[in-house]
Every structure is written in structure tokens, then in C-alpha cells.
Amino acid sequence: MIKINGVSKSFNGQTILDNINLNIKDKKITVIIGKSGVGKSILLKLLNKLIVAEEGSIEYNGTNLFDLNLRDLIEFRKKTGILFQGGALFDSMNVFQNVAFPLVEHFKFSEETIHQKVVEALKMVDLENVLEKMPSELSGGMKKRVALARSIVHKPEYLFYDEPTTGLDPITAANIIKLIKNIHNEMNITSIIVTHDRDCVSILADDIIMVYNKKIYFSGSCTDFVESDDIMLKLFK
Numbered sequence: 001m002i003k004i005n006g007v008s009k010s011f012n013g014q015t016i017l018d019n020i021n022l023n024i025k026d027k028k029i030t031v032i033i034g035k036s037g038v039g040k041s042i043l044l045k046l047l048n049k050l051i052v053a054e055e056g057s058i059e060y061n062g063t064n065l066f067d068l069n070l071r072d073l074i075e076f077r078k079k080t081g082i083l084f085q086g087g088a089l090f091d092s093m094n095v096f097q098n099v100a101f102p103l104v105e106h107f108k109f110s111e112e113t114i115h116q117k118v119v120e121a122l123k124m125v126d127l128e129n130v131l132e133k134m135p136s137e138l139s140g141g142m143k144k145r146v147a148l149a150r151s152i153v154h155k156p157e158y159l160f161y162d163e164p165t166t167g168l169d170p171i172t173a174a175n176i177i178k179l180i181k182n183i184h185n186e187m188n189i190t191s192i193i194v195t196h197d198r199d200c201v202s203i204l205a206d207d208i209i210m211v212y213n214k215k216i217y218f219s220g221s222c223t224d225f226v227e228s229d230d231i232m233l234k235l236f237k
């Protein structure tokens with residue numbers, strides 16, 4: 001269980017998230033929704049300690065993320081993967097080097113094992129024979145899949161996605177949604193997805209969180225969400 005207790009975050013005196021309290025269940029898919037600029041990506045970055053809150057705590061099974069020293073933070077990072085909004089591949093590296101990056105940075109595997117793990121991760125996202133290609137040679141959907149392979153190559157326990165389907169055509173987006181579902185089930189992980197995409201919500205979500213006006217407006221199961229006749233929630237159905 002991830003427990004977010006009284007977390008607040010502001011930039012330059014402007015409050016983005018104000019005293020947020022939330023529980024996120026292990027091994028489920030939790031989808032975070034809300035209109036643009038409301039603080040969804042910030043919430044995701046807080047959950048991964050890419051940024052730190054001014055107040056409150058975020059506990060992973062009882063351990064406060066904000067209390068971790070550098071060594072423990074590195075250990076925590078090994079357990080997490082992120083698919084950034086926009087993919088964020090390294091343009092100067094080929095597909096193999098991009099996907100291998102987390103393994104080379106954080107682990108001490110042999111070259112052979114790294115190669116095997118990279119090929120395996122690319123297979124999971126339905127990509128083969130692209131190891132030597134540069135990101136500039138890939139379509140948007142392929143880039144997304146390479147980024148997805150990079151986020152799973154070290155077999156994380158927690159996988160964070162920021163807008164995994166934004167900017168993709170409907171067919172490619174549907175493919176990515178299918179991959180996210182497969183990865184979630186096959187790897188038995190906790191998946192947390194920030195999205196605007198109604199299909200992402202309806203196909204993937206076990207639980208839904210809606211951020212609105214610096215607070216958590218809704219947090220509950222997909223069924224509660226679907227059955228609610230709240231006018232704000234209806235905008236996302």
C-alpha cells in the first residue's frame with residue numbers, strides 16, 4: 001500500500017497540491033485523472049521522489065519516501081519504472097542503449113545478461129529487430145513502446161505512466177493500452193497511470209483518483225466512478 005499523508009506542494013508561492021491524503025493499493029491499476037495543469041504529473045513525480053513535498057509523507061509499506069537516504073533511494077528506484085509524458089528517449093543513443101540504460105546505471109549485470117533482458121523487454125512490447133535503430137528512425141508509437149520497454153527492463157514492482165497514449169492515433173493508443181494491461185498482469189506489479197484518455201480509464205482502471213482544485217476530488221473503485229452521477233466525474237466518462 002502507498003499512503004500519502006497530508007502532502008502539499010507549491011512552486012514560487014503558488015500551491016499546486018494542498019494537504020492531499022490518499023491510499024493506493026498494491027498490485028492494482030490506479031488511474032489519476034483531472035484537467036490539464038491541475039497537478040497530475042506533479043503527483044506522479046512526488047510518488048517517485050523526483051520532487052519533494054514541503055509537507056506530509058508518502059509511505060511505501062510503512063517507509064516514508066521523504067526520509068530515505070541516498071543509498072535507500074537508489075534501492076527504491078530499482079523497484080520503480082517511469083514512462084514519462086512524451087517518452088523522453090535519449091536521441092543520441094540507439095534502441096539497445098536506451099532500453100539498457102536502467103540496467104547499466106543501477107545494476108551490475110554481464111553484457112550477455114543485459115542483451116538478453118533488453119531483447120526480452122522489447123519482445124514484451126512487440127518490438128523485434130530494432131536494436132540498432134536511432135529514435136529519429138522510429139514512429140511515435142514505436143518510440144512509446146521503446147520507452148515502455150526501458151521502463152520495464154529491470155522488472156520494477158511499481159510502474160508509473162504519465163499520459164501513455166497522448167499524441168498517438170486511436171489504433172496505436174489501443175495497442176499501448178493492451179500492452180499496459182498485459183505488462184501489469186504478467187509482471188504482477190502496481191501500476192499508476194496519469195491520463196486524459198477515457199479508454200485508459202475505462203479499460204485499465206481498478207481504482208480512480210481525480211485531482212481538482214488542489215485537492216483529491218474523488219478516490220474510489222472503477223465501479224463507484226461509473227455509478228456516480230457527479231457532474232465533474234461525468235466529464236471523464
Ligand SMILES: Nc1ncnc2c1ncn2[C@@H]1O[C@H](COP(=O)(O)OP(=O)(O)OP(=O)(O)O)[C@@H](O)[C@H]1O
Binds near residue numbers: 037041042
Ligand atoms: N518545476 C516547476 N516549476 C514551477 N511550476 C511548475 C513546475 N512543474 C509544474 N509546475 C506547475 O504546476 C502545475 C501542475 O503541473 P502538472 O505538470 O502537474 O500538470 P498536469 O495536471 O500534469 O497537466 P497536463 O495534463 O497538462 O500534463 C502547473 O500550473 C505547472 O505550471
Ligand SMILES: [Mg+2]
Binds near residue numbers: 041085162
Ligand atoms: Mg502532466
